[in-house]
Amino acid sequence: xxxxxQEPSFSVSPGGTVTLTCGLSSGSVSTSYYPSWYQQTxxxxxxxxxxxxxxxSSGVPDRFSGSILGNKxxxxxxxxxxxxxSDYYCVLYMxxxxxxxxxTKLTVL
Amino acid sequence: QLQLQESGPGLxxxxxxxxxxxxxxxxxxxxxxxxxxxxxxxxxxxxxxxGSIYYSGSTYYNPSLKSRVTISVDTSKNQFSLKLxxxxxxxxxxYYCARQGGSWGQGTMVTVSS
Numbered sequence: 291x292x293x294x295x296q297e298p299s300f301s302v303s304p305g306g307t308v309t310l311t312c313g314l315s316s317g318s319v320s321t322s323y324y325p326s327w328y329q330q331t332x333x334x335x336x337x338x339x340x341x342x343x344x345x346x347s348s349g350v351p352d353r354f355s356g357s358i359l360g361n362k363x364x365x366x367x368x369x370x371x372x373x374x375x376s377d378y379y380c381v382l383y384m385x386x387x388x389x390x391x392x393x394t395k396l397t398v399l
Numbered sequence: 400q401l402q403l404q405e406s407g408p409g410l411x412x413x414x415x416x417x418x419x420x421x422x423x424x425x426x427x428x429x430x431x432x433x434x435x436x437x438x439x440x441x442x443x444x445x446x447x448x449x450g451s452i453y454y455s456g457s458t459y460y461n462p463s464l465k466s467r468v469t470i471s472v473d474t475s476k477n478q479f480s481l482k483l484x485x486x487x488x489x490x491x492x493x494y495y496c497a498r499q500g501g502s503w504g505q506g507t508m509v510t511v512s513s
Contacts, residue, residue, distance in 0.1 A: 291462070326500060328446070336438075336446065341500030348501070379446050387459035388436070388448035 292316060294382050296391035302370045302398055310394045311362040312380030318361035323382040325363035327356060330377045330393075339378075340365060370398050401426045403496050403504035411490075411511050417483040421496030421504060422476075429454040429474045434499040437470060437481045439492040440506075447492075451499060452479055486511045 293315035302308035312325055319325060321343045328336040338347040340356035343363065355366050363382070367374055375398040380391045407419035421435070428435060436451035450460040452470045460468050464483070472479040483490060491511045497503040 330446075335495055335503045335506050336497075338497075338501055338503065345500070381446075381448060386462050387450060388461075390438075390446045390448055393445045 292384065292389060294380065294389045294391040296378075296380060296394045298392065299395045299397070302367070302374075302396065304370060304372060304398055306370050307366065307368045308370060308396065309359070310365045310367075310378055310380075310396070311359065312364070312382065312391050313362040314382070319358060319363045319382060321358060323363070323384065325356065325358075326381050327354075327363075327365045328379045328381070329374075330379065331375075336379065367396075372398050374398055401498065401502045403498065403502055405494060405496050405504045405507040407507060407509070409508055409510060411486055411509060412513050413487055413511055414485055417481070417486050417490065417494075417509055417511075419481045419494055419496075419507065419509070420478050421480070422478050423498075424477070427474075428472060428477050428479065433501065434459075435472070435479045436497050436499055438495045438497060439490075440495070441489075441492040449481065449483075449494075488512070 295313045324342050327340040330336040339354050344356040353368050357364050377393045379393045381388045402424045404422045411417045434451040437449040450470045452458045467484045469482040493506040495506045
C-alpha cells in the first residue's frame with residue numbers, strides 16, 4: 291500500500307518562512323492527487339487550509355500557500371506566527387480514495 | 400456559513416455496528432459539487448481517511464476498511480451517515496465528518512468496549 295510521507299517535525303522562527311512537504315513512498319505527487327492540507331491544534335478539530343493543490347479554503351490567510359515542488363506537494367507558511375504552532379496533515383487522493391500523511395508537528399520558536 | 404455536526408452513540412460494544420450521522424446546516428448537500436467524508440483519529444494518533452460520498456450516492460472507501468464500511472446520504476434531511484460493522488477496540492477514535500476542501504464537524508468520540 292502506498293504511504294504518504296511528511297516530515298515528523300519542523301521548527302520555524304517567528305516571522306520566518308517554512309515549507310512542509312507531502313510525498314509518496316513510491317512515485318511523484320502531481321496535481322492529479324488533489325493534495326489538501328489541514329491544520330490541527332491539540333483538542334481541536336482539523337481546519338482545512340488548502341485543497342486541490344493550491345486553493346485556499348474560505349477565511350485562510352494568504353500566508354498559507356500550496357504548490358507542487360519537485361515530486362512532492364508543499365505547504366508554505368510565510369511570516370510564521372505563534373499560533374501557527376500546530377500539527378499539519380496532508381491528504382492525497384488516489385484511485386481508491388484518500389490517504390493521509392502521518393502529520394508534521396510545527397514548532398514556532 | 401456551512402456547519403457540520405456529528406451525532407451517535409459514544410460507546411459501542413465489540414462486534415457491533417458503529418453508526419454516526421453528520422447533519423449539514425447553512426448549505427445543501429446536493430447543491431454543490433463536493434464530496435462529503437468521514438475521517439477518524441485514534442487517541443494520540445494521526446488522521447485516517449475512512450471514506451466519502453457524493454450527493455448522487457457514489458462512494459469511495461478506504462481499502463483497509465472497505466469490507467466493514469457503508470456511507471450513505473439522505474439529501475431530504477441534509478445528512479450523510481457512517482456505518483462501521485464488527486468493531487473492535489482498534490476502532491476507538493474521534494470520528495469527524497467534513498466537506499472535501501471545506502468545513503469539518505467538531506468530532507465525536509466513540510469508544511468500543513464491553
